Amino acid sequence: MADTEGNKIEWQPLALTLVEYPKGDLIGKIFAIISLAPFGIGSGFIALILFRRDLHTIAFFVGTLLNELINIILKHIFCEKRPLSRGNLYNEYGMPSSHSQFIWFFSIYVLYFFIFRLHHIYNNNILSILWKVIIVGSCFLLSLIVSIARVYLEYHTTRQVVYGALVGCLTATLWFTVVHRVLTPLFPQVANLKICELLMIRDTTLIPNVLFFEYTKSRHEARTRGRKLAALKPIR
Template sequence: MADDTRPLASLSLTHVYYDPEDPLSFLCAWLALLPQALCVVYVTLIWSTREVEVALMFLGQLGCEAANFALKRLIKEERPRRIHGKGYGMPSSHAQFVFFWALFLVLFLFIRHKPPHDPARDARYRSRALSRAERVVGSVIAFTAAAAVGWSRVYLGYHTVRQVLVGCAAGVCCAVAWFAVTSYIRDQGFLDWALRIPLVEWFRFRDLLLEEDLCQAGWEKWEEKRIQARSSKARKVK
């Protein structure tokens, strides 16, 4: 093993070049990790909630990445000279990723987020409709984060302004198209049909994001369990 001189490769999934003397450059390096962080959030939410709405959004996000992969190899425009050799730069995959996420989230908040009023459902578990102010604040935060990521790619020298803007436009187009597709499959009943497929049922996927407050429902069930435990303990003492 000591005589092994084979060159080693670097797994550069999170490898970001930045200027260690520049605080803004350091901040941009962290902003460049937002897509990876969002993927962790996606997978965590899907695994913990099994909500099909989150799974569909993540599926669209992966499709957006596939579109970026194809566009880069179709256009074949190089990155700025300073980062030359790190793959094609048109369009920016970071900008496309975060603008898909931001716009799809906003479309969900303003179009799809309408919790149904079902008197038969336990009011304690019912999902609360977000106010317009809350939706606006969430939208501003999402787009501010997306714009910051796009700006960071130019600041770090990974992309030109044009490459970032095209990435933003591609992400917006993918988000609008995927939102239209998911709305159609909902309206036509295809989603309900898919949720009845045995394999999907085996994974326990459900569609309650707009109907049930997941945090409150879990807390209420936990409270009921503690009350029952205290009652049982009191009966044993008597």
């Protein structure tokens, strides 16, 4: 394709979402699909923030953005190229792996969240513990698969993926400490700000099981409204 002056236009791939795999390689195709997990997680964050508007969810999301910023800075510090097979598609650096850093940040933060945030004396029954193990285990399994996929698809070297994972774990630890020790005590005051009231941003820190709380409140409200509507119906 050429522009109005007849010059050939050079097309630049959007490396953020472009994922390739060897044609006919089923494992490569599965790995390519799983490599898109960070974008699904990011979309989930946006949906949760829009519909739940919880301060801790917002803080978690801010942490992922800071983690990505750190990754960009480190890439421009190390200036290490991707594997040679990807040299013709990618101009950006590969050290450390952004996918690996993101997914391990997410998993480690979730682990800390379940250990410290959801630890409650009335919330430690067998079923609750089982769900925690399943969720955290699934996050770590996803992180491992994404990390392997980046090497298998030759987007990164093993070293780049390992360093990405280490940086993600370290960043998650530091950010969770900041959120848990510094920001969480401030959440009640932040939630009372006029702007937060206007945007219906809330703090659910003191509620041990938010899902069960919202479920019981919605059932109670539905039954109450149902009784009121039944009382307003005319008697024939």
